[in-house]
Amino acid sequence: MLRWPRLGLSLGLAFLLTSCDDLFQYNPNEETLLDRDKDLTAKNIARISQLPVSDTTRFILMGDTQRWYDECEDFVRSANQQKNISFVLHAGDISDFGLTQEFKWVNEIMTRLKYPYVTVIGNHDIVANGSATYRKMFGPLNYAFSFGRDRFIFVNTNSREYAFDGSVPDIAWLKAQLADNPGHQNTIVVGHVPPFDADFDKNLEKPYTDALASDPTVKFSLYGHQHRFYEGQFYDDGVNYHLTTSMGARGYMVVSTWEGGYHVERVNF
């Protein structure tokens, strides 16, 4: 008779330990991830590559989920109502404090999307152990992939986090990626901090924008960071810069691309 409560206790303890992986926490900056939370960029690109390609590719650009979880849940509900979306691009500032816990919470919400999502790193994601966690959870800070007629280049543009040491954004890497386009696909460069922002290295602004402008396959480039919708051809060089707003401002963009053209639509939720 005595065994039953003991069995119950050990079962209860086992349940607590397995069902709740966050029951014990060792440090706010710990980088503990389950396998299902690792290498999300590669996993989601693999999902995207399985999607059917049509004449027009439609995707969502959203960003700055930092400490706006309730709003991000509303975004997911709104995004899931959209038609013919292939995937979602997160323009960075996934987390606010660079904590692994925050990355996990945002991923938990974003996995409720009907679509795969990929991310670019934001300045808040680099704070403390943030960039180390980003590497483990998502993948490289600079990467590229192709889908249909489009080639997406994700580049870390958060120069201030590196004390404007000239290493970020990595212009040489960006140029190599732009050059590696034998199929002449539309190239869409995605970053967090736009080149005209004070957090972008002033010494790299011209090399960066020139690199985009000198590539005829680059028609537009996508960003977040300023928590507002903003767009324009700021350098009079044929490249349009589009900024999506934050989750706190309850907005995102639907981008459609086709051969020789694209369209950007703002959505408020």
Next chain:
Amino acid sequence: MKKYFLSLLLLLSLHGMAQEVGLRPRRAWYLPDHLKLQFAGNIGFLSGGPGYVSRNKTLETDLLFGFLPQKYGGDALVTTTLKTTYSPWRIGLRDSYYIRPFSIGAYLSYTFGPQFDTKWPSYYPSGYYWWATAIRPGAYIGGKAGRNVVLNNRRRSFELYYELGTYDLLIISYVQNKSFLKLPDIVSLSLGVKFGFD
């Protein structure tokens, strides 16, 4: 002079007698009143260190040195923590067992590492980030159970405690996202033992 000397001697001998009957502790004032070893609680995988207790035994202040091995944390982190715990009620049980059913406390932790700041470098405008990444204030509630024992003719105590705690960055996340976040999402458990030199 002789008179003073005599009274001093008398005082010293009284002091010695008091020790023998166990009325006053023999230890010097600066020696810690207890040692603690704690598992989890956002101040290390394991943390331990000395502490002091108020005369009425309700208020404990500890200085803990914590370590998180890379194996359990993804990154090896060293943390020092100053924590204060208030446990107002004591319920005595048989065989010198007792429980302190409720504790409330707060801590300030400092995690070492070049990636953590107490003051943001000058290449950030002032107030760019409002929090320090190296220092974390946190708070917790809990309880403990213990037993008074005599070891080698000295009074000692053993206590087991648990704490449910959180910290500033999680609290502000919770307050602003009460739909997505529930209290258990920001609270974690820690367990510890205390060895007291009463």
